[in-house]
Structure formats: structure tokens, C-alpha cells
Amino acid sequence: MIGRAQPRSFLFVPGDRPERFDKALQSGADAVILDLEDAVSPENKNEARRAIEAWLTPDRPVLIRVNARGTSWFEQDAQLGKLRGVGGIVLPKAESASDVVELVSRTKSRMPVYALIETAKGMFNALEVAQAPFVRQLMFGTLDFCADLKLASDGGELDHFRADLAVISRVAGIAPPIDGVTPAIGDEDLLGAETLKARRWGFAGKLCIHPRQVPIVNAGFAPTEDELAWARRVVEAFEAADGAAVAVDGKMVDRPVMQRAQSILDAVGA
Known part of the structure; x- marks a missing residue:
């Protein structure tokens, strides 16, 4: 669901695990993302799409992460955007305004788009992406970005890019960006530190991959x-x-x- 005008915590849930959907809504996350991309294996994509479609209802609006433009699943994933109960679409590997336009043309709606910047090309064109129709926020796909640029880790290596995304979002007149996941689920100290870092760099929230991360992220973005x-x-x-x-x-x-x-x-x- 989407519980705040400006969500702080965005919790991913695999689209092929419908038994987790309701639990995610009860996690305290400000927004729940039903994931059709990285969390779902290729052989389960169609099953995940059907599970999401069967579960959706206007009473509990959620976000959906579709597969990227250019994949064989993009067309059918985008059709879910026409359904009631979808509060927005997360677009992975966003690299140009045309990627967003292609998505919007298929949903045939004015629903918010959350564009994931995950590649060097996406970062280079981030202002163009941010100014595309219906883009609500940029999200920073830090793991994929590190892989694309062959960066060893996210110590301070990504801080320059975080500053860029914060400035670009401001220039484009959209909400501040959302930071990437902390993959170490059990490391609460690391999650807390990375949440505070994101806030210091002008980010408004953070992606989560486990319910236990949600309260730490919410607290990190709340004023003391x-x-x-x-x-x-x-x-x-x-x-x-x-x-x-x-x-x-x-x-x-x-x-x-x-x-x-x-x-x-x-x-x-x-």
C-alpha cells in the first residue's frame, strides 16, 4: 500500500509469493512494491503477473515493478498499470525519456512513474528521465549501478551520484529521490548508517528488501x-x-x- 504522501520506506515483495502480499501491507512500510523483475525468475514471470492481477484491489493500492523496456515481459507487465489497485509503476533500467513514454503509452493512465536509475547511461540522462511525463521520483538502483560501473562497493563511491540525483530531482521539480537497498538484512547498524547517509544527501526514502528493515528506515528519515x-x-x-x-x-x-x-x-x- 501507499501510506504517506511522501513515503520513506518502499518494501519489495516477490510477485510470485502472493502469501507475502498481505504481510507486507502490515509491515509498517509506507509503500509496498510487488516485484516482477529481479525477485522473480524468468520461468515464474507469467505466474507472478497472474498472482498480482488476482490479488489487486482498490482498497490496498500498491506499486508494481515491471520488467525493463526491451525485455520480452515488458509489454504484458505494463498492462497491469491499467488495473485498479495499482498506485504507481516502478520502471527499472530507465535510461531515457522514451523509456518512460513507452511505459505510459501502454498503461494509458496518468499514474505515477518511479524511474530506477541503475546504469551509467541512466545516470547520464537522469535529468531527461526526471522530466519525462508522470515521473514522480527517481530511485537509485545502487547494486546494479555498481555492477554496471564495476565499482567494488558502496562506501563513499556513490555519494557523488547521490548528490547529482538530489540536484536533478530539484531542477526537474519532482520529489527528492529514493536510495537503494541495503542487502545485508541482519546488519541493523549498517542499515541505520546508510539510511542516515541517504537523508544527509537529500534523499527522501529508501528501498527495503525485508520487513525488518522498515522500522529502521522509517526512524532514520523521521526528525529527531x-x-x-x-x-x-x-x-x-x-x-x-x-x-x-x-x-x-x-x-x-x-x-x-x-x-x-x-x-x-x-x-x-x-
């Missing part, structure tokens, strides 16, 4: 009590000064600082 207290002090002081620059905690606060404080409060509906 200290941040909320600071934001309240800034907004109150700025309003009392009638829009003029004012000092809070010994630091000058002008309109850009106030806007950042207000965005923190807005994130929790305060």
Missing part, C-alpha cells in the same frame, strides 16, 4: 526530538520577528533557515 525542538524555536522566533532576520541558539536565522525548519515540522504534521 532535538531537530523538532530546534525547528519549533526557529519558526516561533522568526514569526515573532515578523519575518526579519533573528538569532536562535546564537546563530542567525533568515528565511532559508526558517524554510528548512518549517519543512521539518511539515514532515510530522506539526
Whole structure:
């Protein structure tokens, strides 16, 4: 399902495991992605598509990750976008605006598209992709991206590209991007660190591959009590000064600082 206007946690569920669909909805994830791509073997693609189609209902909207344009499954996967209960399509290996246009032309709807940037070509053309019709957000497919560029790991190697995606999203006027998965399911410290890194680089959420990752990701993208207290002090002081620059905690606060404080409060509906 899609539980927030700006989801933080996006949980993948294999499309050929329908017994997990309802459990995913109860995981606390802000958005659930029923996956027809990487999580499903070639021989099970058709079975997964049928399972998703049978389960879909408008009462529990979910996202669907289709197979990439150019694969033999793309055409039939895209047809699912016409069904009620699909709240958006995740498009893997997005490398051009035409990839998005091909998807949208098949769904024949105005539903949101979440474009996965997973290759060097996709990164090079990310602004074009971000400006394509109905693209809601960019997602960073870090594992495939590392493989494509033959990067050994995601220590600090991808931070430059994260900055690029954050800037591109802003320029395109779409929501901030979503970071890739942490494959080490049992390493909560690593997941927490990677979640905070994504937030620092301007990302709005993170992809998850297991329900146990969801609460850590949600907490990582939530403002801390200290941040909320600071934001309240800034907004109150700025309003009392009638829009003029004012000092809070010994630091000058002008309109850009106030806007950042207000965005923190807005994130929790305060």
C-alpha cells in the first residue's frame, strides 16, 4: 500500500509469493512494491503477473515493478498499470525519456512513474528521465549501478551520484529521490548508517528488501526530538520577528533557515 504522501520506506515483495502480499501491507512500510523483475525468475514471470492481477484491489493500492523496456515481459507487465489497485509503476533500467513514454503509452493512465536509475547511461540522462511525463521520483538502483560501473562497493563511491540525483530531482521539480537497498538484512547498524547517509544527501526514502528493515528506515528519515525542538524555536522566533532576520541558539536565522525548519515540522504534521 501507499501510506504517506511522501513515503520513506518502499518494501519489495516477490510477485510470485502472493502469501507475502498481505504481510507486507502490515509491515509498517509506507509503500509496498510487488516485484516482477529481479525477485522473480524468468520461468515464474507469467505466474507472478497472474498472482498480482488476482490479488489487486482498490482498497490496498500498491506499486508494481515491471520488467525493463526491451525485455520480452515488458509489454504484458505494463498492462497491469491499467488495473485498479495499482498506485504507481516502478520502471527499472530507465535510461531515457522514451523509456518512460513507452511505459505510459501502454498503461494509458496518468499514474505515477518511479524511474530506477541503475546504469551509467541512466545516470547520464537522469535529468531527461526526471522530466519525462508522470515521473514522480527517481530511485537509485545502487547494486546494479555498481555492477554496471564495476565499482567494488558502496562506501563513499556513490555519494557523488547521490548528490547529482538530489540536484536533478530539484531542477526537474519532482520529489527528492529514493536510495537503494541495503542487502545485508541482519546488519541493523549498517542499515541505520546508510539510511542516515541517504537523508544527509537529500534523499527522501529508501528501498527495503525485508520487513525488518522498515522500522529502521522509517526512524532514520523521521526528525529527531532535538531537530523538532530546534525547528519549533526557529519558526516561533522568526514569526515573532515578523519575518526579519533573528538569532536562535546564537546563530542567525533568515528565511532559508526558517524554510528548512518549517519543512521539518511539515514532515510530522506539526
